[in-house]
Amino acid sequence: MAEASRAAAVFSLPVRTPVTESRPVKAEDFKSHVHPDWCPGCGDFGVLNSLQKACSELSLQPKDVLVVSGIGCSSNIPGF
Numbered sequence: 001m002a003e004a005s006r007a008a009a010v011f012s013l014p015v016r017t018p019v020t021e022s023r024p025v026k027a028e029d030f031k032s033h034v035h036p037d038w039c040p041g042c043g044d045f046g047v048l049n050s051l052q053k054a055c056s057e058l059s060l061q062p063k064d065v066l067v068v069s070g071i072g073c074s075s076n077i078p079g080f
């Protein structure tokens with residue numbers, strides 16, 4: 001596979017419908033199409049769900065939220 005087409009295959013991910021400010025933002029609006037690969041029962045699920053819930057309760061728009069992470073399993077939170 002040519003390098004360009006391989007990159008296109010990797011980055012051809014579904015595009016989420018933008019959240020408009022005309023409806024309430026839900027926690028689900030902050031979820032990506034990538035499912036967490038953490039171990040079953042990992043506490044990172046609770047952190048992720050709480051972060052998404054808090055953002056929705058604060059009526060933040062997904063486009064206005066930036067999550068920065070470090071290393072380790074929890075550092076995948078911005079992708080989920």
Ligand code: SF4
Pocket residue numbers: 037038039041042043044073074
């Ligand atoms: S921190 Fe990583 S290794 Fe530990 S339970 Fe969560 S996903 Fe598994």
